[in-house]
Amino acid sequence: MKIIAFTYDLIGAPIFYHWMKEGNTVIVAQIKDVESLKNGDKPEDPEQKKARLENYDGVFDKYDAKKVLKRMQSIKQKDDWFIFFDFNNLWRFADAVQKMGFKNGFFPTEEDHLFEKDRQAAKEVVEKYYPGLKLVETTEYKTIEEAKAYIEVNPDKMFVAKGNSDDADTFCTDSEIPALGGMELINALEKGKKDYESMGFILEEKINNPIELTPQIVFYDGKPVFTDMDIENKPIGSGSISIQTGCASCLVKKTEFKDEINKIAFPKYVFDMAKKRKGMFVWDASILIDPKTGEKYFGEFCSNRLGWDSVFAEIAMSGGATMWIQNIMNGQNPLQKEFGATVRGFVMAKKGKGLSYEMPMSEMEWMEKEDKKLFVYEMKFEEKDELKAFNMGVSTDLMVSASAADNLPQAVNSCYKGIKGFSFKGLYYRPKFDFLSEEYPTSISNRLKYYDETFAKNNNPNDQA
Numbered sequence: 001m002k003i004i005a006f007t008y009d010l011i012g013a014p015i016f017y018h019w020m021k022e023g024n025t026v027i028v029a030q031i032k033d034v035e036s037l038k039n040g041d042k043p044e045d046p047e048q049k050k051a052r053l054e055n056y057d058g059v060f061d062k063y064d065a066k067k068v069l070k071r072m073q074s075i076k077q078k079d080d081w082f083i084f085f086d087f088n089n090l091w092r093f094a095d096a097v098q099k100m101g102f103k104n105g106f107f108p109t110e111e112d113h114l115f116e117k118d119r120q121a122a123k124e125v126v127e128k129y130y131p132g133l134k135l136v137e138t139t140e141y142k143t144i145e146e147a148k149a150y151i152e153v154n155p156d157k158m159f160v161a162k163g164n165s166d167d168a169d170t171f172c173t174d175s176e177i178p179a180l181g182g183m184e185l186i187n188a189l190e191k192g193k194k195d196y197e198s199m200g201f202i203l204e205e206k207i208n209n210p211i212e213l214t215p216q217i218v219f220y221d222g223k224p225v226f227t228d229m230d231i232e233n234k235p236i237g238s239g240s241i242s243i244q245t246g247c248a249s250c251l252v253k254k255t256e257f258k259d260e261i262n263k264i265a266f267p268k269y270v271f272d273m274a275k276k277r278k279g280m281f282v283w284d285a286s287i288l289i290d291p292k293t294g295e296k297y298f299g300e301f302c303s304n305r306l307g308w309d310s311v312f313a314e315i316a317m318s319g320g321a322t323m324w325i326q327n328i329m330n331g332q333n334p335l336q337k338e339f340g341a342t343v344r345g346f347v348m349a350k351k352g353k354g355l356s357y358e359m360p361m362s363e364m365e366w367m368e369k370e371d372k373k374l375f376v377y378e379m380k381f382e383e384k385d386e387l388k389a390f391n392m393g394v395s396t397d398l399m400v401s402a403s404a405a406d407n408l409p410q411a412v413n414s415c416y417k418g419i420k421g422f423s424f425k426g427l428y429y430r431p432k433f434d435f436l437s438e439e440y441p442t443s444i445s446n447r448l449k450y451y452d453e454t455f456a457k458n459n460n461p462n463d464q465a
Contacts, residue, residue: 001322004029004072005084006065006093008037010055011308012086014375014400018321020060021371028060029068031090036066039089039113042165042198051394058381069096078102082325083279088112088305098278104329106280112304117164119202119300126298129269133287133298137205144189144196147203151182158206159185164199168192170244172235176208207290209441211450212299215255215265216284216307218328219274226333227255227262230284230310231447236346238434240442245344246397248430251408251444252313252340253451261287261455264296280328282306289450291441312375312402313340320372337404341415343435345398347391348428364389364399365423373418375400391424398424408448412436 001024005016008031019026031037032053034044044052056062075081083105085094094107115122123135141147151159158181161171171188173181189196214230232250236242255262265285274281284307286299318324318334327334366374376399378392391398401418405411416432437443 001025001082001326002080003027003082003084004068005086006068006090006097007031007086008034008090009052009087011377012084012306013056013059013379014312014377015086015315015321017056017059018315018372018375022320022322024322026060027068028056028062029065030062031065031093036092037089038092039117048394051392054380055378055392055394056380058383058387059379065093069093072097072102073100075100079104081105082329083107086306088116088303103278105278106282106304107278108304109277115301115303116305122301123298125269125301129267130264130285130298131267132264133285133296136207136288136297138202140200140202142197142200144193147189147201148186150203151186155179155182158182158208159203160206161185161189161196161201161203163192163196163201165195167198168195168201172206172244174241181206207288207297209291210288210297211291211442211447212286212288213261213447213451213455214284214286214299214307214310215261216282216310217262217266217270219277219281219283220328220331221278222275222281223331224257224271224274225328225331226335227257227259227266228310228314228335229253229255229261229451230307230313231444231451232310233430233435233444236428236430238430239437239440245346247307247309247342247344248346249343249435249444250310250313250341251411251435251448252310252317252342253448254317254335254338255456259456261451277304309342309344309375309400309402310340312400313342313404316340316342316373316402316404337411338406339408339411340402340404341408341411341435342400342402343415343419343429344400345419345422345424346396346428347393347398347424348396348426362391362393362425364391367421370401370418370421373401373403373415374422375402398427408445409436 003026006029016026016028034041078101083097083102085108088108091108091110091113126133156178158178173184175181217227218225230252233248234244236245236248270283282304284302288297288299315321315324317337317340319336324334377397380390380392401415403414412435438445
C-alpha cells in the first residue's frame with residue numbers, strides 16, 4: 001500500500017510503524033504548530049512541543065504536514081493512495097485532502113470533532129434518534145465554587161467530573177456512599193482547580209457500578225463492513241479502583257450486525273450519516289446499564305476516530321495492520337478471531353504533569369518474537385555504541401500489548417506474554433488475574449457474561465444493515 005498518514009501528537013505512530021514494517025510505503029505528515037489545527041486549543045508549552053516533535057525520531061522520517069499537503073496537489077494517481085488521519089481534530093486537513101480528489105482514506109469532519117467537544121450536541125442526537133437510551137443528568141460549571149454548592153445541596157446523589165480541557169482529569173469516586181463520594185469529588189476538583197476552570201467542566205450523575213459496553217460499527221464508502229464490541233477497564237488499579245486513564249486494558253469481541261445491542265447503538269441515523277461519507281467511517285456509542293434496573297443510558301460518542309487501544313486489538317484480530325485496512329477497503333470483515341485483548345503499560349515514575357520525572361529518559365527493550373503484539377506510544381531511537389530505543393517521557397502512556405484468539409483466556413494469555421517480553425524501568429500494568437477476574441461486578445469477564453446473556457441473541461435483525 002501507499003499511505004499518507006497525518007498526525008499532530010503521533011497517537012497513530014504505533015500503527016504507522018507496523019504498516020512500515022509490513023512493507024508499505026508510509027509518508028508521515030505531522031502538524032508542527034497547534035495553531036494550524038484552528039480548534040481553539042491553548043498555546044503549546046515550548047518544552048512539550050519540543051518533545052512532541054521529537055517523538056519517534058530515529059524510527060521513521062516525519063514531514064511538515066503543510067508541505068506534504070502542497071506536494072499532494074501534484075499526485076495524479078490519487079486512487080493509488082490511502083490517506084489516514086489519526087484523530088478527528090485534524091478535520092481541516094482532511095477537508096483539504098478531499099477537495100483535491102482523494103477518495104480512499106479515513107476522513108474526519110468538523111461535525112465528528114464537535115460531537116466529542118460539544119456534549120450537548122451529542123445529547124440532542126440521543127434524544128432525537130436513540131429511543132433505546134436514556135440520558136443521565138448533567139450540569140455545566142465554570143468555577144469550583146459553583147460545583148461545590150450543587151454537590152452540597154444534593155447529598156443523596158453521586159457525580160462524575162469531566163473537564164473540557166485535555167489537562168483536566170476525569171474523576172469518578174470509588175465509594176458507594178454519597179456523602180463520602182461528594183467529599184472525594186470536592187477534593188479532586190480543588191486539587192485540579194486550574195485545569196477544570198481553564199475551559200469549564202461538567203458534573204454527570206453517577207450510576208453505581210454501571211455495566212459499560214461500547215459497540216462499534218465500521219463503514220467503507222457508506223456500506224457497513226463489520227461490528228464489534230469494546231469492553232474497557234479505564235481505572236488504573238485492579239478491581240477498577242483509583243484514577244481513570246484513557247484505557248488500561250480492554251477486550252474486543254467480534255459481533256454480528258443482527259446482534260440486539262447493535263440495533264440500540266446504531267439506529268438509521270448512523271447509516272444515513274455513513275452514506276454521506278467517502279472512505280472509512282467509524283462510529284461507536286458507549287452504553288451504561290444500571291445493573292439494578294436494567295435501564296440503558298448514553299455514555300459518549302467517538303465519532304469517526306479510532307478507539308485507543310481497541311484498534312490494536314482489532315489489528316491483532318485481523319492478522320496485521322495491513323490486512324486490517326485492506327479488508328476494510330474491500331468491504332470485507334477483517335476480524336479473523338473472535339476476541340482481541342490489550343493491556344497498556346504505564347510509566348509510573350512521573351511526578352506531575354509536564355516533563356518532570358524522577359528519572360531520566362529510560363531505555364526500552366523487547367523480545368523480537370513478541371514484536372507484532374507491541375504498539376509503543378512514545379519512542380525515540382538513539383545511536384551511541386549501538387542503536388537503542390528510549391521512552392520519550394512526555395506522558396504516562398508508554399505502550400500497548402495486543403493479541404487475539406478464538407477464546408478469551410487464550411487471547412489474554414498471549415497478550416500478557418507480549419508485555420512480559422517488554423522491558424522498561426518503572427513499567428506498570430494491570431495484572432492478568434484482574435483481566436480474567438469474576439470477583440467484582442464490573443470486571444471484563446462479568447460484563448462479557450452480561451452481554452452474552454442479555455444482548456447476543458441474534459434474533460432482532462438490524463433492518464438498516
